Amino acid sequence: MGNADTLPTPLVDRFNRRITYLRLSVTDRCDFRCVYCMEEKVEFLPRSQILTLEEMLAVARAFVELGVTKIRVTGGEPLVRKNVLWLIREIGRLDGLNELVLTTNGSRLEQMAQDLRAGGVRRLNVSLDSLDPERFRRLTRVGDLDKVLRGIAAARQAGFDRIKLNAVILKHRNHDEISALTQFAVDRGMDISFIEEMPLGVIGEHDRAEVYYSSDQIKADLERRYTLAPTTETTGGPSRYYRVQNTDTRVGFISPHSHNFCSNCNRVRLTAEGRLLLCLGQEDSVDLRAVLRASPDNSQALKTAIVSSMAVKPQGHDFALDRAPKILRFMSHTGG
Numbered sequence: 001m002g003n004a005d006t007l008p009t010p011l012v013d014r015f016n017r018r019i020t021y022l023r024l025s026v027t028d029r030c031d032f033r034c035v036y037c038m039e040e041k042v043e044f045l046p047r048s049q050i051l052t053l054e055e056m057l058a059v060a061r062a063f064v065e066l067g068v069t070k071i072r073v074t075g076g077e078p079l080v081r082k083n084v085l086w087l088i089r090e091i092g093r094l095d096g097l098n099e100l101v102l103t104t105n106g107s108r109l110e111q112m113a114q115d116l117r118a119g120g121v122r123r124l125n126v127s128l129d130s131l132d133p134e135r136f137r138r139l140t141r142v143g144d145l146d147k148v149l150r151g152i153a154a155a156r157q158a159g160f161d162r163i164k165l166n167a168v169i170l171k172h173r174n175h176d177e178i179s180a181l182t183q184f185a186v187d188r189g190m191d192i193s194f195i196e197e198m199p200l201g202v203i204g205e206h207d208r209a210e211v212y213y214s215s216d217q218i219k220a221d222l223e224r225r226y227t228l229a230p231t232t233e234t235t236g237g238p239s240r241y242y243r244v245q246n247t248d249t250r251v252g253f254i255s256p257h258s259h260n261f262c263s264n265c266n267r268v269r270l271t272a273e274g275r276l277l278l279c280l281g282q283e284d285s286v287d288l289r290a291v292l293r294a295s296p297d298n299s300q301a302l303k304t305a306i307v308s309s310m311a312v313k314p315q316g317h318d319f320a321l322d323r324a325p326k327i328l329r330f331m332s333h334t335g336g
Contacts, residue, residue, distance in 0.1 A: 010066070010067030011066050011067055011068070011306070011307065011310055012310065013278075013310045013311075013313040014310070014311060014313065015313075015315055017264065017265055017266060017313075018067075018266060019067075019068065019266055019267065019268055019310070019313075020067065020068055020069050020070060020266050020267075021068065021069075021070045021071075021072070021266050021267035021268075022059075022060065022063045022068050022070070022071045022072070022267065022268060022269075022270065023071075023072045023074055023267060023268070023269040023270070024056060024059070024060060024071055024072065024073055024074065024091075024269075024270050025074045025075055025076065025078075025269065025270060025271050025272045026053075026056060026073060026074070026075060026076075026078045026081045026084055026087065026272060027050065027075050027076040027077070027078060027080060027081040027272050028044055028045050028050075028075070028076045028271070028272045028273075029044050029075070029076045029077065029080055029081075030075055030076040030077040030080065030105070031077055031080055031105070031107055031108075031142070032077065032105050032107065032140040032141065032142055032143045033140065033141035033142055034105075034127075034129075034139060034140050034141070034143075034168075035138075035139055035140075035141065035170075036168050036170065036197045040141055045272065045273055049273045049289075050272050050273055051272060051273065051274045051289060051292070053081075053083060053084070053086060053087045055274070055289070055292045055293075056087055056270075057087060057090050057091065058292060058299065058302065059270055059274075059288060059292070059302065060091045060094065061094055061299070062299055062302045062303045062306060063306065064094045064095070064096045064097050065096070065299075065303065066303055066306060066307065067096075068097075069096065069097060069098040069099065070097075070098060070099040070100075070101070071091055071097060071099075071100055071101070072101045072102065072103060072125075073087075073088060073091070073100070073101070073102045073103070073121075074102075074103045075103075075104075075272075076272070077104065077105050077107065077108075078102060078103070078104060079104055079107075079108040079109075079112055080108070085112070085115050085116070085119055088100070088102070088116065088119040088120065088121060089119040089120065091120070092119050092120020092121070093120070099122055099123070100120050100121050100122060101121060101122060101123040101124070101125070102116060102121050102123075102124055102125070103124075103125040103126075103127070103166070104124065104125070104126055104127070104151075105126070105127045105140075105143070105148065106126045106127065106128070106147075106148035106149075106151040106152060106155075107143065107144070107147055107148060107151065108151065109124075109126070109148075109150075109151025109152065109154050109155050110147065110150045110151045110153075110154045111154075113151065113154040113155040113157070113158040113160075114154075114158050116158070117158040117159055117160055121160065122160065122161045122162075123160055123161050123162045123163070123164070123235070124155055124160050124162075124163045124164070125163075125164045125165075125166050125193075126148070126151070126152055126155070126163065126164070126165055126166065127165075127166045127167075127168075128148065128152070128165045128166070128167055128181065128184075129167050129168055129169075129174055130145070130174050130177055130181075131145070131177060131180055131181065131184060132145075132177070133145040133146065135173075135174060135177075136148075139170075139173065139174065152188075156188060156190075162190075162191065162235075163188075163190045163191075164190060164191040164192065164193060164235070164252070165181065165184070165185055165190060165191070165192040165193070166192075166193050166195060167181050167192065167193070167194050167195065168195045168196075168197055169194050169195070169196070169197075169213045169218055170197060170211040170213060171210070171211045171212060171213040172211065173211060175213045175217075175218075175221075178194065178218055178221045178222060179221065179222065179224075179225050179226075182222060182225075182226065182244070182249070182251060185249050185251075186244060186247045186249045189247075189248045189249065190249065191241075191249055191250040191251070191252065192249065192250075192251055192252070193239045193251070193252035193253065193254055194215065194218045194251070194252070194253055194254070195254040196212070196213070196214065196215060196254065196255050197211065197212065214255070215240075215253040215254075215255040218253065219242075219253065222251065226244050226245065226251075227244070227245035227246075228242035228243070228244060228245070228251060229242060229243045229245060230242055231243050231250065233250065238254050238265075239252030239253060239254050240252065240253050240255070265279075268309070268313070270288065273289060274287060274288045274289025274290075274292065275287060275288070275289070276288050276305075276306070276309055278309060278312060278313035278314060279313065279314050284312045284313065284314050286305055286306075286308070286309040286312070288302065288305060288306070291305045
């Protein structure tokens with residue numbers, strides 16, 4: 001390809017899906033050890049393999065110049081990354097970016113919520129799988145529920161456009177809290193998404209088929225207590241939303257098993273080590289770290305690699321509960 005003017009934009013893959021959303025993992029490290037996300041003793045990547053914040057900013061800028069309008073900062077737990085607020089502020093200043101959002105486990109929100117909002121983050125997703133302190137600790141292995149709840153309260157005071165809770169539901173672990181978690185969101189004017197467990201990485205803590213609890217089961221449980229009205233509203237991700245009648249709360253369902261969401265996929269993921277993953281559930285990827293380090297000041301080379309990656313984005317994932325996972329990387333390595 002020649003100069004930047006010859007690069008096709010917006011980004012469109014082989015299946016005519018326009019890519020407008022980048023999920024940017026700033027670290028594979030986390031201060032929790034959630035049972036569905038990683039093993040208790042996990043080996044994190046050496047620092048030399050992780051992109052610098054400046055390299056991450058270069059990738060974010062290239063994507064925005066190629067038509068991406070939404071960036072979500074993820075991890076691991078993104079707020080454990082040293083100087084991450086600098087990166088967030090710089091991304092927030094990019095011309096053409098409509099929305100900067102962040103996913104967090106909430107453990108550091110009490111101290112950082114105001115700075116995140118001032119840095120340009122418009123919306124937050126906060127993981128919250130249980131409202132019972134002991135159960136919360138079992139699910140996260142080390143998490144302090146009270147600290148997370150204080151973080152959510154701080155985030156509400158900081159004035160984000162919207163706060164959404166994310167709850168991964170596991171049968172016989174927390175499926176009996178679906179209504180309680182929804183009421184927690186309703187009482188605070190927040191949204192909530194319920195997520196079927198993603199089969200990424202080999203875990204020894206539980207059998208994924210035994211703990212699987214489908215979105216249809218979750219919805220049926222909720223409809224015993226709430227009236228849910230379908231809505232075409234979207235936040236640009238895979239959630240299918242319903243309005244809880246007479247409230248300001250939307251309930252979303254992320255259903256990689258029961259309701260495949262690949263046909264309208266609009267996103268790609270950059271791992272902390274610089275792999276551009278074209279699909280959550282496949283290994284198709286492009287090594288952007290190699291491009292960045294071979295040509296550190298060549299934004300053209302970076303954008304050319306990104307455009308070329310559209311040719312290898314697969315049609316969809318292939319999750320199944322009746323066989324070992326195809327993807328051996330954990331969710332923490334993938335980016336939330």
